[in-house]
Amino acid sequence: MNFGRISVIAMNVFKEVIRDRILFIIGFYILILAAAIGLLPEIAASTENKIFLDFGLATANVLGLVVAVFVGTGLINKEIEKRTILVLMAKPIARSEFIIGKYLGLVTVLAVLTAAMTAIYLGFLQFDKIDYSTNSLLIAAFFQFLQLSLIAAVAITLGVFTSSLLATALTFFVYLTGNITQDLLQFARLGQNPGIQRLTQALYLILPDLSRLDLKNDAIYGLEALPNSMVLVGHTVYGFVYSLMLLAIAIFIFSQREF
Known part of the structure; x- marks a missing residue:
C-alpha cells in the first residue's frame, strides 16, 4: 500500500469538496445561528441557555450529516458514471488505496467542517454571553466528528455496490436507526414478542450504535454530566473499529467489481 498515492x-477529494460545498455550508450555519439569536432572544437568555446550546450542536450535526451522506455516497459512483474509474484503474493504484484515499479525503473535509462550525458556535456563545463549558462542548464536537466519520464509511460502503440514490436512502436509514437501536431493544423486551425481539436484536448487532457517539445532551450540562474517561475511550475505539470494518467491506466489494 502506497501512502503517497492515498494522500x-x-x-483531490478534499479540494473538490471544499471548493464546491464547504464555504456555503459554513455560511449557512452562521446565518442559522444569527437568526436563532435574533428571533429567540428570551430563550437564548433563559436559565442556563439550554435550548440555544442544544440548537447550535444539533444544527452543526445535521449539516455535517448532509455532507457525509451526499458526498460519501457519490464519491465512488461519480467515478463509475463518468467512466473516469477506467482511467484510474489503469494506473498503478490499488483498489484499497482508492477507497482509503476517498474516505480520508472526506474525513478531512468533515474535520475541517466540524472545527469551523465549533469555532463559530463558541464565538456566538461568547458574543451573546451565554454560559457554557468549553471542555464539554469540545468533547461533544469530537464525538460528533467520530459519528460523521462512521456515517461517511457507511455511505462509501453502500455507494460501492448500489446507486447513489439508494445508497443515500439506506445511509439515512442507518443513521436514524443507529441512534435508536438501544431504545428499540428495550421497547421489544417490553412487548414480549419473540419475532420482534429477534429483529431488534439483529438490528442492534448489525447496525452501528450511534447513540454512543452522541454526547450533545450530556455536554449541555457540563463535564460532570459526561461519561467517565474510560467510557469515552471505549466509545472512541468503538467508532474507529466500526469504521475500519466498514472500509474493509467496501474494499472487498470494490475489489470484486468489473468495469
Whole structure:
C-alpha cells in the first residue's frame, strides 16, 4: 500500500469538496445561528441557555450529516458514471488505496467542517454571553466528528455496490436507526414478542450504535454530566473499529467489481 498515492487521492477529494460545498455550508450555519439569536432572544437568555446550546450542536450535526451522506455516497459512483474509474484503474493504484484515499479525503473535509462550525458556535456563545463549558462542548464536537466519520464509511460502503440514490436512502436509514437501536431493544423486551425481539436484536448487532457517539445532551450540562474517561475511550475505539470494518467491506466489494 502506497501512502503517497492515498494522500494524493485524499487531497483531490478534499479540494473538490471544499471548493464546491464547504464555504456555503459554513455560511449557512452562521446565518442559522444569527437568526436563532435574533428571533429567540428570551430563550437564548433563559436559565442556563439550554435550548440555544442544544440548537447550535444539533444544527452543526445535521449539516455535517448532509455532507457525509451526499458526498460519501457519490464519491465512488461519480467515478463509475463518468467512466473516469477506467482511467484510474489503469494506473498503478490499488483498489484499497482508492477507497482509503476517498474516505480520508472526506474525513478531512468533515474535520475541517466540524472545527469551523465549533469555532463559530463558541464565538456566538461568547458574543451573546451565554454560559457554557468549553471542555464539554469540545468533547461533544469530537464525538460528533467520530459519528460523521462512521456515517461517511457507511455511505462509501453502500455507494460501492448500489446507486447513489439508494445508497443515500439506506445511509439515512442507518443513521436514524443507529441512534435508536438501544431504545428499540428495550421497547421489544417490553412487548414480549419473540419475532420482534429477534429483529431488534439483529438490528442492534448489525447496525452501528450511534447513540454512543452522541454526547450533545450530556455536554449541555457540563463535564460532570459526561461519561467517565474510560467510557469515552471505549466509545472512541468503538467508532474507529466500526469504521475500519466498514472500509474493509467496501474494499472487498470494490475489489470484486468489473468495469
